[in-house]
Amino acid sequence: MSDAEHAVTGIECPVYLQYHFTAGRAPARFLTRIREGVLTGQRCPRCSNVYIPPRGSCPACGVPTEEEVVLPDKATVQSFTVVAIPIPNNPIEPPFVVANLVLDGANIAFIHLISECDNSAVHIGQRVQAVWKPREEWGYAMDNIRYFRPLDEPDVPVEQIGRLSVSGWEG
Amino acid sequence: MQELAVVAFSQSDCLARAGAANEVELIMPQLQAVYAQVGIRNAQDVDFVCSGSCDYLQGAAFAFVAGVDALGAVPPIKESHVEMDAAWALYEAVLKIRMGQAESALLYGFSRSSSGDLPMVLSQQLDPYYLAPLWVDSISLAALQARLLLEAGLASEQDMAEVVVRSRRNARDNPHARLRGDLSIEALLAEDMFVSPLRRADCAPVADGAAAMIICTVARAREWGVPYAVLSGIDHRIETHNLGMRDLTDSPSTRLAARAAGVAEGPVEVAELYAPFSHQEIILARALELGPDTRVNPSGGVLAGNLMMASGLSRVGEVFRRIVAGDARRGVAHATSGPCLQHNLVAVLESAS
Numbered sequence: 399m400s401d402a403e404h405a406v407t408g409i410e411c412p413v414y415l416q417y418h419f420t421a422g423r424a425p426a427r428f429l430t431r432i433r434e435g436v437l438t439g440q441r442c443p444r445c446s447n448v449y450i451p452p453r454g455s456c457p458a459c460g461v462p463t464e465e466e467v468v469l470p471d472k473a474t475v476q477s478f479t480v481v482a483i484p485i486p487n488n489p490i491e492p493p494f495v496v497a498n499l500v501l502d503g504a505n506i507a508f509i510h511l512i513s514e515c516d517n518s519a520v521h522i523g524q525r526v527q528a529v530w531k532p533r534e535e536w537g538y539a540m541d542n543i544r545y546f547r548p549l550d551e552p553d554v555p556v557e558q559i560g561r562l563s564v565s566g567w568e569g
Numbered sequence: 570m571q572e573l574a575v576v577a578f579s580q581s582d583c584l585a586r587a588g589a590a591n592e593v594e595l596i597m598p599q600l601q602a603v604y605a606q607v608g609i610r611n612a613q614d615v616d617f618v619c620s621g622s623c624d625y626l627q628g629a630a631f632a633f634v635a636g637v638d639a640l641g642a643v644p645p646i647k648e649s650h651v652e653m654d655a656a657w658a659l660y661e662a663v664l665k666i667r668m669g670q671a672e673s674a675l676l677y678g679f680s681r682s683s684s685g686d687l688p689m690v691l692s693q694q695l696d697p698y699y700l701a702p703l704w705v706d707s708i709s710l711a712a713l714q715a716r717l718l719l720e721a722g723l724a725s726e727q728d729m730a731e732v733v734v735r736s737r738r739n740a741r742d743n744p745h746a747r748l749r750g751d752l753s754i755e756a757l758l759a760e761d762m763f764v765s766p767l768r769r770a771d772c773a774p775v776a777d778g779a780a781a782m783i784i785c786t787v788a789r790a791r792e793w794g795v796p797y798a799v800l801s802g803i804d805h806r807i808e809t810h811n812l813g814m815r816d817l818t819d820s821p822s823t824r825l826a827a828r829a830a831g832v833a834e835g836p837v838e839v840a841e842l843y844a845p846f847s848h849q850e851i852i853l854a855r856a857l858e859l860g861p862d863t864r865v866n867p868s869g870g871v872l873a874g875n876l877m878m879a880s881g882l883s884r885v886g887e888v889f890r891r892i893v894a895g896d897a898r899r900g901v902a903h904a905t906s907g908p909c910l911q912h913n914l915v916a917v918l919e920s921a922s
Contacts (some may be wrong), residue, residue: 409702415628416686418684419627420587420590420684422590422591422594453591454593454594455594455639458642460639461641
């Protein structure tokens with residue numbers, strides 16, 4: 399037999415390793431609170447930026463964030479995209495809207511869905527509010543919020559997005 | 570060539586489990602501590618940052634990237650990472666400064682090895698065809714090495730127990746140690762075998778935590794006006810991946826690194842050796858040709874608490890602390906990586922005067 403017939407083209411060496419993964423103190427606190435329907439961010443002691451979900455540090459200043467700030471569930475669209483193709487393992491039917499949202503009182507965006515809307519009318523500066531799952535379905539998870547839906551409020555000018563106070567937007 | 574200085578060092582407690590803290594939360598207190606030692610605000614105030622960690626240990630892909638959130642990287646900074654102990658991050662920073670691309674550098678190492686089963690995780694760093702599929706763990710490999718040492722008459726179980734007793738005794742003065750206290754050789758030798766010929770006390774207790782250091786040119790250290798130790802030499806060497814080809818009773822890579830780092834060019838008053846197993850300290854002390862005048866592992870070494878990916882950097886830090894405190898004028902720090910002391914780094918530190 400030739401070498402070609404003996405060629406080893408692959409061997410199977412499955413690797414199984416088990417870990418006890420830890421999100422961290424700050425993310426664990428966020429998850430504990432969202433289970434109760436409360437959105438909890440953290441404020442940087444140096445630059446005063448409010449981060450949600452918090453990671454325990456201000457990445458801009460490199461200092462620990464310890465002060466907790468409870469935020470409302472109203473937000474402003476900072477950016478968005480309309481997804482027109484099915485995503486593997488994602489049960490959501492396209493087309494759907496994925497958006498960068500900044501909660502009132504927060505200074506950085508997080509990603510969530512927008513629904514109950516005309517997809518073609520979603521725009522930057524648009525006001526939205528969380529639509530929560532029924533309380534009995536709440537877990538330690540971001541998807542306690544099903545999606546955000548448009549609010550009947552005036553748009554936020556681009557330069558003010560990420561600068562609103564927790565009391566919201568008067569227009 | 571630019572003279573280099575170590576100007577700051579901090580290490581966390583060696584915790585059996587760091588609880589809920591994530592990588593960023595482990596790193597930040599150590600960074601804040603070294604910033605305070607030289608009076609800077611954050612990573613913006615140094616020219617280069619390099620970290621050492623291993624994503625396999627916590628089982629999270631790109632876990633080291635999260636570490637950047639601890640730095641204050643706005644505006645963006647010059648940053649690098651080694652998938653190794655942070656002693657090699659120190660080595661990278663030394664090269665960077667010697668090439669004239671930086672005058673100061675921040676280094677840190679961290680791990681949460683309690684997230685997984687460390688000896689099994691480390692088995693996956695072995696050769697992927699012949700060894701990794703057998704899941705040969707790091708303790709078993711160290712035990713094979715210890716057996717060779719004993720059978721060759723190069724060390725006795727009593728010698729190994731003496732290393733453990735001294736480590737735990739020295740660790741009484743180390744607030745960060747996990748294991749400390751007075752043991753007797755007789756009591757140790759009466760303990761059951763763990764992975765023969767190793768007893769549990771011969772194996773470093775794994776710990777979660779982090780360490781950080783700042784180095785710079787001597788000129789910058791004077792500018793900052795902080796006490797410093799001169800990093801007069803550093804080198805590292807690696808041996809083959811094939812364990813069967815190595816003389817496991819010796820550490821030729823340590824010997825070569827020591828020569829290149831200039832260990833023998835002066836008295837070695839103190840030596841901090843990264844020996845995760847008691848018999849390895851005996852091998853290392855011989856390879857470094859340490860005499861009876863050298864205080865070995867006055868911190869207790871890693872047999873008192875082993876911060877994976879940070880313990881190598883901590884060895885340098887422990888020598889630095891003693892030189893700056895005036896306890897020693899010249900010392901040697903050693904770091905290791907890989908099975909059975911495969912890869913070794915040796916650094917020489919001296920007092921400034």
